[in-house]
């Protein structure tokens with residue numbers, strides 16, 4: 114029968130995690146490398162995952178009163194320079210357009226690394242009175258940040274994202290919006306992507322350039338490294354003052370509004386791969402898997418097998434994202450491996466004997482378990498199974514994170530834990546930049562966030578300087 118009997122295996126995770134990652138993303142055809150170094154091509158299977166993530170987030174944004182808009186790719190240098198802290202934060206990563214129409218431009222144009230500046234310049238034109246507030250807008254686009262070292266989905270010079278930009282009358286309203294969006298980020302990540310998140314506040318050092326405060330959701334990967342997976346910023350009046358956005362308030366005075374911005378990106382696909390994947394490839398959560406169920410006919414040349422397989426597909430396609438692999442010349446075993454590598458949650462096997470007995474086999478990608486089920490209430494069984502897989506994947510990821518989370522009372526313990534059990538380290542922190550820097554220099558771990566859920570570790574003194582500390586923070590090496 115088949116010409117190709119075996120799918121090329123991926124490098125085992127424990128042998129070389131970076132190679133495992135690269136093998137998985139290329140063998141499952143999520144991405145390819147582009148002619149320009151550091152840029153990625155997202156192939157149909159990868160893009161379908163992004164669309165499913167995007168769909169759910171977009172729905173939640175709209176449910177909370179946001180509208181989509183679109184701004185140009187290019188930003189004049191003079192606009193970028195209006196906010197000093199911001200331009201300084203992004204300067205090293207900015208790509209510039211210097212020529213257009215065969216001529217050198219009078220003013221350089223930057224390719225957006227993010228859109229605060231151009232959006233604020235427009236908001237200053239649009240806003241006149243408090244009656245127009247709040248502004249609640251979002252844009253789906255790509256941004257360019259020229260990176261030295263890149264890895265598909267995790268860090269590339271161009272990536273797809275959304276950036277929400279809102280304006281409010283009061284600080285409290287802006288803060289409420291900042292928290293609401295972080296909450297939506299976490300909720301979808303946990304419920305749809307099956308990735309447990311640690312949520313909290315970034316340190317002054319790690320916050321967004323120009324932000325009053327930055328909040329983040331952080332996930333832990335299989336190799337014990339953290340991945341910042343979404344951020345929400347309360348920008349205060351920083352940009353609105355710099356860009357002279359003002360309006361007549363309720364007392365008829367000129368006032369500057371309060372401003373937020375928030376973003377998630379194709380990085381989330383990297384998180385899905387590195388949280389759920391295994392040595393056989395991808396494992397996709399049912400809620401965002403482009404294909405939730407694949408039907409593989411056994412002995413498909415035998416009479417009636419393909420017909421039965423098509424019939425099953427037709428009966429399921431309204432309810433599920435289902436594929437039937439009827440390709441000629443490949444063994445079922447080869448197909449099993451192929452779809453397993455692609456991370457499809459359920460494989461349905463149907464052969465001549467199954468048809469006779471009115472049943473089929475369902476195999477779970479997450480556990481490898483196989484069950485025989487009747488063809489009669491197939492849709493109900495599959496629906497239940499997909500829910501079970503989704504829940505199990507979240508629980509598994511949570512167990513993994515808990516296993517890789519430890520506490521440290523002093524620097525020796527900190528370093529010891531990072532070596533023996535790489536992952537999150539929960540430790541007390543005095544709040545000083547000196548200690549944060551020292552920890553990074555000595556261990557390579559950065560302060561991921563000060564979580565909302567606090568606890569006291571040991572005697573409550575800073576892990577680094579042993580002075581009194583008010584905050585417990587999460588530290589980890591990070592992507």
Ligand SMILES: [Zn+2]
Nearest residue numbers: 543548575578
């Ligand atoms: Zn300290």
